[in-house]
Amino acid sequence: MKQLRAFLALVALPIAVLLTAPVLLLVLPFWIVASVTRAIARRLEPQHEPWNRLIEFHRGLGWKPKPNLDAHYFARGDDVFRLRTDSEGWIGLGRLEDNDIVAMGDSFVFGYGIDGERAFTQLDPRLRVKAVGCTGYSMVQGVMLMREFGERLRGKLVVWFICIENDLYDNLLPNKPGFYRTPFVRRRNGSGDWEIVAEHVSPSRWDYSSDGRPYYPMLAKLCTPGPLADRAFSACDYLIREAKQVCDRAGATLVVVTIPNKYQLSPAGAKFLRSHLDGQDNFNPLYPDERIASICRAQGVPFVAGAEYVGANDYKRHDTHWTAAGHRHMVKLLRDLWEHHRGERASSSSSTSS
Amino acid sequence: MIGLPMPPRVAWLKGFWLTMSCGAGLLVGVVAVFAVSPAWFALGAVVAAALAGPGLYRPEIANIPYRAWNRLAVWLARRARDWMLWVYLKVLFGLAGRAGHSLGLERPPTNESLWRPHSASPVAGDNCRNGVTIEPQGGRRWARAFLAQARRDGNGWMRWLLPLVAVVRVLDDAPREEAPPTGIYTLY
Numbered sequence: 100m101k102q103l104r105a106f107l108a109l110v111a112l113p114i115a116v117l118l119t120a121p122v123l124l125l126v127l128p129f130w131i132v133a134s135v136t137r138a139i140a141r142r143l144e145p146q147h148e149p150w151n152r153l154i155e156f157h158r159g160l161g162w163k164p165k166p167n168l169d170a171h172y173f174a175r176g177d178d179v180f181r182l183r184t185d186s187e188g189w190i191g192l193g194r195l196e197d198n199d200i201v202a203m204g205d206s207f208v209f210g211y212g213i214d215g216e217r218a219f220t221q222l223d224p225r226l227r228v229k230a231v232g233c234t235g236y237s238m239v240q241g242v243m244l245m246r247e248f249g250e251r252l253r254g255k256l257v258v259w260f261i262c263i264e265n266d267l268y269d270n271l272l273p274n275k276p277g278f279y280r281t282p283f284v285r286r287r288n289g290s291g292d293w294e295i296v297a298e299h300v301s302p303s304r305w306d307y308s309s310d311g312r313p314y315y316p317m318l319a320k321l322c323t324p325g326p327l328a329d330r331a332f333s334a335c336d337y338l339i340r341e342a343k344q345v346c347d348r349a350g351a352t353l354v355v356v357t358i359p360n361k362y363q364l365s366p367a368g369a370k371f372l373r374s375h376l377d378g379q380d381n382f383n384p385l386y387p388d389e390r391i392a393s394i395c396r397a398q399g400v401p402f403v404a405g406a407e408y409v410g411a412n413d414y415k416r417h418d419t420h421w422t423a424a425g426h427r428h429m430v431k432l433l434r435d436l437w438e439h440h441r442g443e444r445a446s447s448s449s450s451t452s453s
Numbered sequence: 454m455i456g457l458p459m460p461p462r463v464a465w466l467k468g469f470w471l472t473m474s475c476g477a478g479l480l481v482g483v484v485a486v487f488a489v490s491p492a493w494f495a496l497g498a499v500v501a502a503a504l505a506g507p508g509l510y511r512p513e514i515a516n517i518p519y520r521a522w523n524r525l526a527v528w529l530a531r532r533a534r535d536w537m538l539w540v541y542l543k544v545l546f547g548l549a550g551r552a553g554h555s556l557g558l559e560r561p562p563t564n565e566s567l568w569r570p571h572s573a574s575p576v577a578g579d580n581c582r583n584g585v586t587i588e589p590q591g592g593r594r595w596a597r598a599f600l601a602q603a604r605r606d607g608n609g610w611m612r613w614l615l616p617l618v619a620v621v622r623v624l625d626d627a628p629r630e631e632a633p634p635t636g637i638y639t640l641y
Contacts, residue, residue: 104552105610111548112613118540122533123620129455129526130623132472136457139468178462417460 147171147179154233155188156302160240161281163233164188164209174212176417181214190230191221195251198229200437201351203241204260207358208232212420219421219429226433232260237269238338239282239295245345252351256440258433259342259353260405263387264360264419267331268317270338274305276312284334293337318360319375322386332390336398339391343398354401354436357388361414364406408432454623455530457523466515470508473518474501534624541617549610595622 148170157163168184185192190210195201202208202220209232210218220230231244241259245252261267269275273283273296282297299305320327339355346353362368363384373382383389388404395402413425421429458465482497508515561567596615603611 101552101607101610104549105613107552108545108549108610108613111545112617114548115540115544115617118544119537119617119620122536126455126529126533126624129522129529132469132476132522133455133457133526135472135475136465136468139471140462140464143467144462144464176460179464 144179145171145181147173153182159243159282159297159300160233160236161275161279161300162235164190174418177212177415180210180212181216182210183215190215190218190232191228193227193229195229195231195248198227198255200226200228200256200258200433201248201252202228202230202232202258202260202433203244204232204358205236205262205266206232206234207262207420208260209234210426212415212418213423213426217423217426219426219433222426222430223434226430226437228433235275235279235281237266237281237283238335239270239284242295242338242341242345243282243297245342248349249345250349252346252349255351256437257342257346257351257353258356258436260356260358261335261391262358263321263363264318264358265312265314267321267335267387268312268314270334271331273299274307278304278306280305284337291333293334295341315362315372316375318362319372319382322363322372322384323376323382324386328386328390332387332394335391336394339394339400340398343400352401352440354403354440355391355395356403356432356436357391357405359384359388359404359406359409360419361411363387364409364411364414368411403432403436405429405432454625456527457519459520459523461516461519463512466512466519467509469519469522470512470515471505474504474508477501477504530624534621537617537621537624541614545614545617 150172153165153168153170153172154162155165164182164184166184166186166188168182168188171179171181173179182190183192184190185194187195189195190208206212208220208230210220210230211234215221218230220228231248232241238259238261245257269281270284273281275281280300280303282295282300284293285296286292287294317327321331322328343353360368362372369382369384372384376382385404385406388406392402392404394400408428408431409421409425413421413428415422457469461469478497478499478501480497481500482494485493485496596619599615599618600612603609
């Protein structure tokens with residue numbers, strides 16, 4: 100039977116090939132184009148490094164970019180981008196002391212998804228901006244860095260970017276998806292106040308972790324008055340107060356800027372976010388901005404809603420970060436803040452001298 | 454494998470534009486050879502160079518043609534694969550199946566159970582009895598694994614299928630997005 104089957108298969112093979120040959124001829128140009136394109140693309144694309152070669156463990160912060168990097172990384176679902184860091188591991192080549200503005204935050208400040216020199220912190224050479232931030236940072240790392248810099252912030256404009264999509268939620272949790280341990284805030288026992296906790300931060304894996312986190316359902320809840328939002332904004336209040344104290348002590352000016360998620364910026368996006376809630380009528384995509392603005396007002400911290408500068412079209416289609424146009428729009432925000440800061444400084448020095 | 458990665462990366466846009474420019478140049482060169490004289494083949498190189506420039510300088514202009522080409526490639530790959538699998542099923546397996554099979558598919562005599570005791574020693578050609586499954590093989594080793602499986606099962610005739618399976622593989626996985634390499638950071 101086996102010999103017969105082999106013989107029949109051998110007979111059937113040329114018939115099958117004849118029947119499929121026209122299709123193969125049709126497909127051939129597409130195969131050639133794909134193969135040649137692939138070969139060229141592999142030669143043109145810079146060699147990119149895996150993330151574990153770009154960051155290192157930091158006691159307290161959890162992780163930070165490695166110093167003196169000039170490398171490329173692959174942003175998921177996007178492209179390959181260049182990353183350059185200074186001797187401390189922060190974006191850009193100048194020292195913190197050589198800059199007028201210190202931009203603090205997470206991946207947006209880090210310039211994730213864009214070549215370093217095209218990021219909003221580096222685009223305008225007239226603005227001397229030091230970007231201090233890393234992907235995955237929450238507000239807690241921002242406060243810890245401000246404490247660490249202390250006196251080095253003297254006379255500087257500290258622009259603190261709060262990413263509404265994940266910072267407010269991540270502030271409260273001891274880890275990030277992907278097994279990273281991260282500092283967080285918790286309520287002190289017996290009091291309503293908060294404290295930063297970092298004792299658990301170590302290079303070892305945080306095993307109670309998952310690959311993802313329900314950021315959109317959480318964002319929807321943060322856009323809705325309720326217990327979860329109250330808790331998140333209470334922690335946010337504490338962190339802004341801490342940051343303000345550090346900046347005041349150092350003689351720096353703190354400004355808080357919120358970075359909205361793209362779904363907060365369009366009616367369709369708001370509908371998508373609302374779909375994560377069980378029919379709550381008081382959903383308001385601008386609620387986080389309103390709450391943070393009121394916190395800042397109470398503490399005398401200037402506040403700017405990023406939504407005034409970027410729109411839904413300034414975000415990437417397959418990613419949560421800004422496009423090149425989004426970065427260009429955020430440069431305008433930095434320019435406006437710097438002009439305002441300079442004006443205030445000039446008027447206060449003239450009133451002092453008079 | 455005739456599809457291109459989506460969303461397109463800059464290097465792929467440039468690669469695609471260069472490929473198409475060279476293809477257009479080649480076409481123009483060949484037409485010029487037949488229409489004018491062999492010396493005019495160089496015209497193709499001029500056309501290719503002129504076309505390639507803008508795409509290398511501003512790769513985003515390749516975005517729309519890239520997506521259109523890829524959509525066509527994916528559509529064609531799916532149709533071609535369906536046709537080929539139909540041909541293989543009806544012609545190849547249809548004809549080879551005439552030699553009979555080793556599976557006990559006939560209705561058993563009354564009261565006879567179809568349950569069979571597990572055999573500790575493998576019996577060639579009887580995957581059901583031995584609980585053998587064909588492991589999915591990716592990468593470059595799939596052909597070797599395919600042939601080894603055919604040999605192990607005593608189905609030597611399956612080696613004739615190798616080129617056909619190779620063609621089906623070429624037409625496979627066209628629309629998938631490229632997965633990030635291991636170790637790539639995926640946090641925000």
